[in-house]
Amino acid sequence: MFSVLFDNWGTLISGLGYTVWCSILALIGSCVIGTVFALMEISAHKVVRIIGRVYVEVVRNIPLLVITMFFYVVIPKYVVAIDGFTAGTIGLTIYTSAFIAETVRAGIESVPVGQMEGARSNGLTYLQAMTHIIFPQAIKIIIPPLGNQFINLIKNSSVLAFVSGFDLMYQGKLVASANLQTFDTYLAVGLLYLVITMPLSYFMRYLEKRWQTA
């Protein structure tokens, strides 16, 4: 395993870089989109609520690979040509945004209703109340599941291998088919994934213990 690791160090590490970069981009994008849809889900207007709900339910129940393939095959054919990395990142973003929408919604709803009522009765607008009162309290509830979503994101980024996204899994496939030592190669790829995800997951566990609301 280590011989494979050392011989193809450059390839695998560049794949790792793409994986991390894709995950960070997808995290930022999906947090933004997810928050928007979460706010839509708790809106006062019924139509907006329905749109939000439908989006989350549909996207959550479609496999990530299908969504990514859609962006890799359909969009270049009918709209604009995009490369594998972009298609994969967009697919990942859309998929994760639905999960984050659920998480954010649960966080916002866990803040007592009285907070919003108190804020509104003190003259704050909806947006001001959200930004200054509700969100800061919701964030603490949202962060642990969000960390888990980030780890899931890094693992799900492996789907980029199917759309030529140059991520770690893709490079692993290339290396394995080149040197035919598949066992060692995939073991090495797994090790590299663990190098990122295990510290993150232990860090999330540590954070949860520290912020434990008894």
Next chain:
Amino acid sequence: MDTFVKALSWVNLRYLLEGFGITIEVSIWAIIISFLAGSLLGVARYINVKYFSAIVGFVIDIIRNLPLLLILFFVYFGLPGIGIRVAVVPAAIIALSIFESAMLAEIIRSGISAVPKGQMEAARSNGLTYVQAWCKSLCPKRFVR
């Protein structure tokens, strides 16, 4: 639109439905196996036997932190490298079961620890042995959670 209608034509639909059948088959097998294995692992993780639990916990953590795709590739492409050849569908079932068992083990472990300890003490003080208390009163409650 034209190609969309063609995609739903009977010839193509047959292929898609065959694939759907394989999806269902793999999923059902994986759910059954991973539920059984995950429960065992979750309980093994919860009962704090000295070194065994820690090792099991570590292995579960490793599997949980790997992408499913990697486990799948490893089972189907990697294992033949050391001589173990698996057919496609069993490979998928094995890989999915391994991954889901690890996930379920964690879920079951946290579910079990969430129920208050007092129940075990109450059951013991009413004369039930450890195994009896576990099977009759605690297990059902915790599985529901």
